[in-house]
Amino acid sequence: MSPLTDEQLSAAASACLELQRTAQDIHSKRPFVALLLAPDNTTVLMSSLSLSHVRHAETELARNAADNYARDYLAKTTLVSTWEPCAMCAGTIYWANIGRLVYLASEKTLRQLTGEGNAENLTLDLPCRTIFASGQTEVEVIGPVSGWEAKVAEDSQSILHEAGYEEEFCPESLDATPAFKRVDFLDQKTVAYLQSVKGVSVEYTQEEN
Numbered sequence: 001m002s003p004l005t006d007e008q009l010s011a012a013a014s015a016c017l018e019l020q021r022t023a024q025d026i027h028s029k030r031p032f033v034a035l036l037l038a039p040d041n042t043t044v045l046m047s048s049l050s051l052s053h054v055r056h057a058e059t060e061l062a063r064n065a066a067d068n069y070a071r072d073y074l075a076k077t078t079l080v081s082t083w084e085p086c087a088m089c090a091g092t093i094y095w096a097n098i099g100r101l102v103y104l105a106s107e108k109t110l111r112q113l114t115g116e117g118n119a120e121n122l123t124l125d126l127p128c129r130t131i132f133a134s135g136q137t138e139v140e141v142i143g144p145v146s147g148w149e150a151k152v153a154e155d156s157q158s159i160l161h162e163a164g165y166e167e168e169f170c171p172e173s174l175d176a177t178p179a180f181k182r183v184d185f186l187d188q189k190t191v192a193y194l195q196s197v198k199g200v201s202v203e204y205t206q207e208e209n
């Protein structure tokens with residue numbers, strides 16, 4: 001399958017996060033979405049929201065894709081999700097024969113965000129790469145994606161918080177990567193946290209008009 005360029009990855013990530021915002025704002029869905037890129041790495045073939053606690057976005061998408069496209073074709077497609085697929089979803093991606101997965105934010109970060117004992121989100125602790133490594137065909141995995149993980153976490157924070165998380169999320173699991181040096185999406189509290197606790201130099205930048 002053709003390599004994913006930075007531009008293609010950014011465009012897909014942007015579309016995925018926008019879809020997630022739409023899911024929350026218009027459809028009152030949880031902040032998890034997935035979309036499927038055609039072999040040209042650009043055309044969005046289909047997308048899915050998270051429909052329930054068992055009908056996750058990635059599983060719904062992978063099943064729908066397997067129903068509608070040939071196995072050999074799906075081997076050349078890319079599933080892009082806002083969050084790392086759980087064990088169920090990774091398994092369905094494998095069985096659907098989707099060739100590549102891009103997830104923007106990790107399950108580890110999600111688990112930190114949802115907290116322990118959150119009945120709405122009893123997040124697993126099982127990296128999707130572990131599932132794929134047990135398979136007989138290869139699924140290329142890209143993620144978490146620097147610069148996008150924090151955006152997804154920020155976007156998901158309020159709704160997951162409302163779903164039962166007791167404490168305010170602090171993105172301490174997010175490394176002090178260069179992506180944090182240029183930010184235009186974090187709130188002041190998060191910026192203060194990154195500066196004081198993580199020692200990250202954070203600059204707000206404005207787009208030139």
Ligand SMILES: [Zn+2]
Nearest residue numbers: 056085086089
């Ligand atoms: Zn899942």
